[in-house]
Amino acid sequence: MHYPSIFNDAIGPVMRGASSSHVAAAHRIGALARDYMNGDFHTVLIEYDPNGSLEPTHESQGSDMGLFTALMGWDVTDERMTEAGRYLEESGCSVEIRITDYGATHENTYKLTLESDVDKVCMIAISTGGGMIEVIEINGIKLSMFGDYHETLIFSEDETLVDGQNADYILKRQRVIQVKGQDFVTVPDGIEVRTMAPVLPIGARKTMMVPFVDTTSMLAFNEDKNLSLWELALKYESARGNISEEIVFEKMRDIVRILDHSIDQGIKGTTYEDRIYPAQAPKYKEKTGANNFLNLGLHNDVILAVTALMDVKSSMGVIVAAPTAGSCGTLPGTCLGVANALNMDEDQKVKAMLAAGLIGVFIAHMATFSAEIGGCQAETGSGSGMAAAALVTLFDGTLDQSIGAASMALQNTFGLVCDPVANRVEAPCLGKNVLMAGNALSAANMALAGFDPLIPLDEVIIAMHQVGQSIPCELRCTGKGGLAMTPTGQKIFKQMNN
Template structure:
């Protein structure tokens, strides 16, 4: 199957969620949701194994992978307010879920090896990974290698006592019966077969029953997508790289937000107005989250208490160095506090960096009197830059360090600010490149396994970097290194970082004595509660 182009709403701006980490909570929830669909009977037992050398072995509880995964098993959405109680709710329903640390050769640091058992004694084994920003991929089911990202309706047809020739005949008959399908993969493994059909809509019950009646078909599973934008074959977008995009901008005299509308409309096969309206809903939610955070949040299992109000208070008392950035600090802090208290936020591009984009763009827009539609355009522009980052490196700190989370958000915010001020597409791209150049090598070293420290400071630093680089681009500064080359360098640098500095809790501030003391204190508090 050809790799689908990145989507602003799948890969970059979203999901709307609760929890400290999109790689952990939202992605785990999506994996759990697909696991739930793997069996037809009631869930009885689910075993999740994390590799000893992967990031999840040390962070799955502190970052909320457990509550997210179990929430998915229970059918919750990523924004559901029951998420924090998902472990207890599963236990009440008689579902036994265990998380184990096992030594096995995982290829990705965010690997889930899962066994699911139903009350009807159905057993399914699968391997899935979290690849950043809530995005996932199921890589193996019952020994068959698959590519399931949650962006298609998936029909999995398992056959027994079969060889490649018979499997091909069965597949041809099934394809003829379905008619309109996007992709069909046929796999064999020791006289067993799997036909995986991907479609952009659910197959009718009549077709399903006909397939199930075929000789040698032993089981059929249907999976409903977990991503907001459905993929399809022949998914053509107006440009696939930055050079092509800037050429389209030049020829059509288009701003970056208009290019984003054009791109996402083609990617999702939806009208441009729907793209704009969808982003507007997201911006409104972001503003609501900021307002909620400024009022103060409370949550036991976190390091930092509410602090966003302190900036506003000191501003009124003239105790701060004046300037627009004080509002940005307050807004970024507010958003991070909502995230850490399990409030509703937008992972943009991740939950760990969720303060940068809204805090910076909405903060500047508020201070300068821009309208909500202006903010929507700025966020679309930022999302377009995020598409290229998603294509080049992705947003997983476990793979590339915090430079692909807070760093990526800084580059996106810089482009968004240039758009807000009416800059050209070229200036937006240049601002993003400068911002990313400044932040290469940023490590991920969360204190006490919580996405709070030094995450808050890095979000605020990323906002300051975005403002500086937006002004530099608008003033005409030379970015020197084009964004395309900067993205390649960022990916290379991220993979050079030692695993200890990539969200494993095994290096940097994570291993300080104070971090250990905070971790133990939080653990004791949780045990008492």
């Protein structure tokens, strides 16, 4: 079973770009393809299916850019990302992008073909939300690869080539033997073997077990332990990643420091040519002290932090997809906006973000973070539920209050559509991040006041996923409905795509 990870699925990756489903996922797919070819190729063909969501958004939301950056061998935070395509062509590569009806069955399907003088790979992969991927086909052979294992592919019909005791997770798909893990594999000369390194920060292993997978099993696990949500997050991620709880805590501290730096950067102001909005956070900061401005208290601090993070994202600065780049303001802006305004210490921030991450694990396990599958409720909606639990943790609420806050916040997000204007993750994305931050503030206070969420969190997550799948595809990040199709939205599209 593929168990979600806090740092793989819910909070991360650290990245540049507008969309984790586009930039980060594409980067991971490109990195695997480059690894397969050992970095040796001179021809690149990228194909998008016209029936998917990437056909209208691959350029404006950064899929091409993410692939190019990975194919250059650069990190997803490399500041040269916007010019990666030019660098790739200048290196001698022939690059072509086609729209091809190849029968893609998933909204976010990538088909990437790399070729050298002596070798070739055709990889089909899907982006599942928040930068997570699954490679589903290599050179016409079906398989399943999430990027969290060292993978050895042995192209032979003779599965006895591999010692089953050392490679007990052998998956035979037509004529490929897929060996997960770092087991030493010896095969006869003449048998084609390829190895690929993991692209996710937290690796997997064959004997992986987790203590729980949803709130129901978590509460059963905690029955005789009386742990808080952030402590349970440590237990989960430690077991999931086979790392110590101390390492988990410090990894989240690194995330918090990146986010605080991004918020500061956004408040100071950002510049970038290819964006709809100019920098908004400095204007908001200036206005908060004016007499003709509503005194919303902590809510104003949250709006400022959310806006700052969205500004940094739109200017190609470094952000953390939490859970996605399109919703990068909701959770961290709410949590850190409140914590910083109240001068809370860094450990409190880390605990709150860990609590949020565990709620994200449950969402990833039972639903999706992909707007292409579930609309904006899957992105900013999920972020709002995670943020509500984080806020309760900041104020030392109980485990039940944290879960209840997440449930109430998620209940309020059902049906939230994704209709980005001009295929940029700016409008109405900024407003929806701010809206869902306010929703988290309200849900947290309601939970701390003892409001009953009525519907258990697990049931809410499942229902949210069902609602998201029923949203028309035009309103799931395709730019083919809602505000994107208004006369003004179409005018902006033409201006941005001249």
